[in-house]
Amino acid sequence: SLDDFFHDETFFGDYTFKNSPRAIKRFPFPFPEDDYMYSVNMEPHVPGRPGSVFEHTFDVDEHYVAEMRDRARVLRDDPLRCQSLPHMTLAGWDLLELIMESFARDYPQWFSLTKNGNQWHWINRPLNIDQKFTFLDESTLPCGPMEYITRQAQGDFTLQDQRNDNLWIEAGMVTTQADWSLDFDIGMSFHEWHAPVPKAHEMGVFDRALKFLLQLQHGAPVRRFNWTMTVDPLLDTSPENYPKWGPGKTTLTKENIGQRQHLRVELQTLFRLPRSNAIAFPIRCYLCSFEDLVTQPKWARRLHRVVRDLPDELATYKGFIRNRPLMVDYLSQFDDGAPTSPGW
Numbered sequence: 001s002l003d004d005f006f007h008d009e010t011f012f013g014d015y016t017f018k019n020s021p022r023a024i025k026r027f028p029f030p031f032p033e034d035d036y037m038y039s040v041n042m043e044p045h046v047p048g049r050p051g052s053v054f055e056h057t058f059d060v061d062e063h064y065v066a067e068m069r070d071r072a073r074v075l076r077d078d079p080l081r082c083q084s085l086p087h088m089t090l091a092g093w094d095l096l097e098l099i100m101e102s103f104a105r106d107y108p109q110w111f112s113l114t115k116n117g118n119q120w121h122w123i124n125r126p127l128n129i130d131q132k133f134t135f136l137d138e139s140t141l142p143c144g145p146m147e148y149i150t151r152q153a154q155g156d157f158t159l160q161d162q163r164n165d166n167l168w169i170e171a172g173m174v175t176t177q178a179d180w181s182l183d184f185d186i187g188m189s190f191h192e193w194h195a196p197v198p199k200a201h202e203m204g205v206f207d208r209a210l211k212f213l214l215q216l217q218h219g220a221p222v223r224r225f226n227w228t229m230t231v232d233p234l235l236d237t238s239p240e241n242y243p244k245w246g247p248g249k250t251t252l253t254k255e256n257i258g259q260r261q262h263l264r265v266e267l268q269t270l271f272r273l274p275r276s277n278a279i280a281f282p283i284r285c286y287l288c289s290f291e292d293l294v295t296q297p298k299w300a301r302r303l304h305r306v307v308r309d310l311p312d313e314l315a316t317y318k319g320f321i322r323n324r325p326l327m328v329d330y331l332s333q334f335d336d337g338a339p340t341s342p343g344w
């Protein structure tokens with residue numbers, strides 16, 4: 001029912017965001033081992049265990065309505081968070097089709113899509129939207145197709161054109177990002193937009209990842225995890241707003257760290273799109289406070305070891321080198337030294 005959603009939670013200011021016990025249990029803990037290093041960690045994006053974040057192509061969870069409100073707020077303040085170069089409109093339609101079909105198939109209680117040729121009828125009950133439009137005719141929607149559908153889907157989205165054996169980030173909706181800017185990156189190629197990442201270039205990670213992606217087939221999406229750390233459950237950790245959220249990192253203490261420090265996990269998926277041959281890259285962000293994470297003893301042990309042993313370059317890049325001693329101190333209380341087993 002529509003009561004499945006939190007309606008009033010916030011991801012800034014008074015931070016009323018919280019995870020229900022069910023959301024904590026299904027949190028996508030990203031570490032299969034006690035240590036972490038970059039790798040080409042991609043696997044087929046096939047349906048996972050019922051109840052897990054992989055059950056469906058796109059995960060719609062209890063934060064849906066509130067996250068969409070947060071996106072609208074960020075866009076009001078900064079419209080450049082959503083950009084699409086003119087040649088990317090067709091990829092936007094591909095993405096709209098992918099999301100509408102997936103949502104209507106996987107969550108028929110909330111979404112429906114009816115097609116009569118190119119005359120489509122979309123109903124989004126949680127957001128109270130009822131839209132008739134002509135597929136591939138932009139004039140029949142209130143905004144471009146990518147903007148239209150990504151205002152109704154959790155997570156950030158970028159669209160990459162493929163040409164000259166490279167991928168070019170040329171459209172996106174980016175309001176829940178881990179400290180990078182679409183406005184800065186738009187038009188860049190795969191290695192260019194990854195330039196700030198330490199170690200991975202030398203390890204050949206980006207060469208191999210790009211080679212793999214250039215061959216990605218329609219109907220065979222893949223997924224990977226990325227992760228970082230965020231103080232307070234803030235979705236919009238953008239460089240543009242760094243002056244608003246960066247200083248908060250200096251106010252973490254032994255007393256408040258459990259509540260305020262969050263592990264930020266991105267479930268990233270990659271889809272070849274059928275008409276444009278572009279690649280869609282949804283980046284779905286999940287936040288979980290340390291206090292909630294340590295309710296699962298195996299996560300607590302492992303997180304302690306990962307954070308403690310992470311190379312300095314990665315802790316610096318991810319923005320938590322300063323707070324690492326506090327984090328390790330807090331987490332060590334929950335690590336009894338027991339061996340852990342591989343996997344989640």
Ligand code: HEM
Pocket residue numbers: 038039040041158160167169178179180181185193194195196197200205206209213224226227228279281317318
């Ligand atoms: C980081 C975009 C695919 C691995 C990043 C960043 C961006 C980005 C914008 C942040 C860079 C910065 O600091 O400014 C994308 C896009 C992709 C894509 C648009 C879609 C084609 C991949 C793939 C891999 C990968 C397939 C597989 C290995 C990484 C890694 C980082 C990163 C390891 C550093 C993350 C961290 O430590 O927090 N990516 N990426 N990316 N990306 Fe990608």
